[in-house]
Amino acid sequence: MGGSGDEIPAQALSRFAAAEARLYPMALTDPVGYQLATTLVGLVADELRCSAVDVATVVDRRAELVDLVPRLAQEAGLDAAGIPAEAVVDAASALRCRELGGIGSGAFEGA
Numbered sequence: 001m002g003g004s005g006d007e008i009p010a011q012a013l014s015r016f017a018a019a020e021a022r023l024y025p026m027a028l029t030d031p032v033g034y035q036l037a038t039t040l041v042g043l044v045a046d047e048l049r050c051s052a053v054d055v056a057t058v059v060d061r062r063a064e065l066v067d068l069v070p071r072l073a074q075e076a077g078l079d080a081a082g083i084p085a086e087a088v089v090d091a092a093s094a095l096r097c098r099e100l101g102g103i104g105s106g107a108f109e110g111a
Contacts, residue, residue: 006102012059012093013103019090037083037091043072044092055102058093065089 008016023041026034044065052058066085073080080088097103 006055006100008055008097008102009059012062012090015086015090016094016097016103019087020094022084022087023091033083036078036080037088039076039078040069040073040080040083040088041092041095043076044069044089045095047072048092048096049099052096053100055097055100058096058100058102062089062093065092 023034023037026037047065047068048058048061052061066089069085069088070080094103
């Protein structure tokens with residue numbers, strides 16, 4: 001991409017990798033929790049699609065979105081208790097950054 005808003009800070013990449021490593025194994029150990037987590041990731045990703053047109057904006061909105069997760073869950077009729085909002089936001093941010101072309105699908109390996 002090349003613009004200054006397209007570079008993802010190393011700290012954010014590490015958070016993205018940690019979030020995915022935390023959430024994705026739930027598919028095997030807690031399928032119901034995993035389904036809830038992926039639904040929440042989708043809700044946050046939808047929010048980012050509406051408001052974040054570059055990688056810098058995705059990264060900058062993290063704190064705001066962490067605070068927003070409970071409201072998004074409530075509005076969707078979901079109980080987000082037990083699902084870490086930080087991991088949800090970081091996984092959704094990783095997804096949005098991939099959509100924006102800021103990272104490839106394998107970019108988190110070894111982060």
